[in-house]
Amino acid sequence: MTTADLLAPPPAPAPGTAPPRRAGALRSRRRRSALLWFLLLAGPNVALLLVFVYRPLLQSFYLSTLQWNLGSPVARQIGLGNYVELVTSRGFGQVVTTTVVFTVATVGGAMLLGLGLALLLDQKLRGRGFARTVAFAPYVLSGFAVGILWLFIFDPRYGLMREVLSWFGAQSPQWYTERPWPLVMIIVVYLWKNLGYVALIYLAGLQSVPQDLKDAAALDGASPARTLRSIVLPLLTPTTFFLLVTMLLASLQSFDIIKAMTQGGPLGSTTTLMYSVYQESFVNGRAGYASAVATVLFLVLLAVTAVQMRFVQRKVHYA
DSSP states (O other): OOHHHHHSOOOOOOTTOOOHHHHHHHHHHHHHHHHHHHHHHHHHHHHHHIIIIIHHHHHHHHHTTEEOBTTOSOOEEOTTHHHHHHHHSTTHHHHHHHHHHHHHHHHHHHHHHHHHHHHHHTSOOTTHHHHHHHHHGGGGSOHHHHHHHHHHHHOTTTOHHHHHHHHTTOOOOOTTTSTTHHHHHHHHHHHHHHHHHHHHHHHHHHHTSOHHHHHHHHHTTOOHHHHIIIIIHHHTHHHHHHHHHHHHHHHHTOOHHHHHHTTTOSTTTTOOHHHHHHIIIIISOBHHHHHHHHHHHHHHHHHHHHHHHHTGGGGOOOO
16 A cells, blocks of 8 residues: 555545444434334323333232231231132132133133124124124123113013023022022123124124135035135134133123122122122222232233233134
8 A cells, every 4th residue: 555545535435325423323313213202102101001000010919918908007918828828718719610610601602602693694684784783782781780680680580581481381590599590690691791792703704704715615515514614714713813812801800790690699609700809808808818819810811811822823814
């Protein structure tokens, strides 16, 4: 390299390109602008989640380690004592069994019956718009109002169910007092209330199935049952997965119908984990113990959601 080369000015950047120092400053300015827009748009939502979701969740974890009654100014730290008492209590097994039976029956029944109702409402029938409205209407009603209404229907002395059963020569069971009829009663009411929602979601999924696939199956000689099994149901797996997640979470957190109809009775036969949280906190006043039950319910919901996302979603066919 000669002396002239050393004294020569640095080469100018190619046309349309910025110097390295200027390009770095431009990238830094863009990152700050993107962060500012993120804080401006998502910041309020994140703040609301922190204040009204995660803060109460952490506070519930802390309360579950205390022996504290509602209204008492004194709370004693007992560590995992509430959890030990919960797991070893005599009624915990019954509460878990009731929760599992109620969840499986309501979720499975609603999805099967909802799919059948959606297939029916998808047909070209006269008045199907009115039928769809009638089917969906119970979902928007208050759970307490629905529970009170069905209490009169199930009344074994003068209820409508007693009259219907008498047509077939059968007597009405003691829906309120004899097991397992109270649990059967609330399962029936829950299914009636949520059937229209499941049918409406499935109906939207059915209407998104390409008609040319069904026409091609018909030309190949496939029966309607074979078309449903081999074409329609696989294409409905995203809808089924969505309903499975939402219905499981909603069923595990059911409260209003149980409160209106049975209040967890008789003898705890309709007490689920969610209702147990209410009963221990607001009826028995044991806030620390109720927080332990709520924490167990949260862990169950978290585990169910994780299993669904990890394994069930693998079977979902996205077009």
